[in-house]
Amino acid sequence: MNFEYSDKTKGLIAKLNAFMQEHIYPIEQAYIEQVYTNARQESTRWSTPKLMEQLKQKARDAGLWNLFLPHEYLPYGAGLTNLEYAPLCELMGRVMWSSEVFNCSAPDTGNMEVLAKYGSAQHKKDWLEPLLNGEIRSAFAMTEPAVASSDATNIETSIVRQGDNYVINGRKWYTSGAMNDKCQIMVVMGKTDPKAERHQQQSQILVPINTPGVTVVRAMAAMGHYDEPVGHAEVLFDNVKVPAANLLVGEGEGFAIAQGRLGPGRIHHCMRLIGCAQRALDMACKRVEERVAFGQPLSKQQSIRERIAQMHCDIEQARLLTLKAADSMDRHGNKVSRDIIAAIKIVAPKMACNVIDQAIQMHGAGGTSQDFILASTYAYARTIRLADGPDEVHMMQLGRNLIKDYNS
Structure with a gap:
């Protein structure tokens, strides 16, 4: 099994990373503060900052737009496979609000996939096209x-x-x-x-x-x-x-549509959560070098080194399982890949919760504050343990399928 990224993907990773470095990270805190400022007044609480529209235009100009829609939905999307999209979604996940910049944020991504796959020509004209253009x-x-x-x-x-x-x-x-x-x-x-x-x-x-x-x-x-x-x-x-x-589609098709929608949606959340967790680990590595306690940097403490190592291992395991799930979806389709999609939906949110929690601990009180992104990313990770199906449902269904397969 080869998860080496194609030249196309490597080029997009480089382009997206450069965009994040130039346009996203430098204004990350300023954007969050603008959202907080807007939220203090009911008239602007639910208004997207104008800065977002400027960033979206830059992303379109850079060719980093609608990256999530796979080949079967051309000409609507970028035509990437799930495996090609995975590292890009992970990069976006490093900043909680950045997916919208590239028109790749939930719930719009899932709704666009539904409209592209199941919508009539009129549905696509009325709703899909404005969504694809980032207008609504x-x-x-x-x-x-x-x-x-x-x-x-x-x-x-x-x-x-x-x-x-x-x-x-x-x-x-x-x-x-x-x-x-x-x-x-x-x-x-x-x-x-x-x-x-x-x-x-x-x-x-x-x-x-x-x-x-x-x-x-x-x-x-x-x-x-x-x-x-x-x-x-x-x-x-x-x-x-x-x-x-x-x-x-028609009466009685809602459950089938939901299952078709939630497959990609689940793995997209896992991709973003790996980005959140990796960012938390990066921040932790920086923090423990900067902070001195009991006469030496935190990084000299054996317990800190062990936690950092375990965080890295946990992220790598989840990343590889996500890539395997993405590859299976590309090769065999969402229905055949249901077990491995369930597996990564169980693993990735728990992993992110644990990794981010450790990063918060290493940041001390500051880790819970608005000065760092850790508290909000932890809330996101914990929420995803319920969204698109709680852990228990995925474990129940996965266990049932494994037992059935073994005994068939």
């Missing part, structure tokens, strides 16, 4: 407060056909992206036929966020962070009427 943002509404949404078949939001329309009723929360003032479209999952076979009850439908009956109830915090200016929302759907043409 989107949200994905799946999780519900009243049921255990880790089992997607529990979802209760109703999508009922009435003539040439569908009427939607339900309550969602942690609808990622719905708070941003540029969010215009939501992909909503609900039930069109509660009496159908268990995995054919669900459907997905496009709902413009300004549709009458849609109420953004409140912003939801994750680990104390509201993730301005993107945000996660609780959303109420009260007799929301949209054209029947807004349904994706």
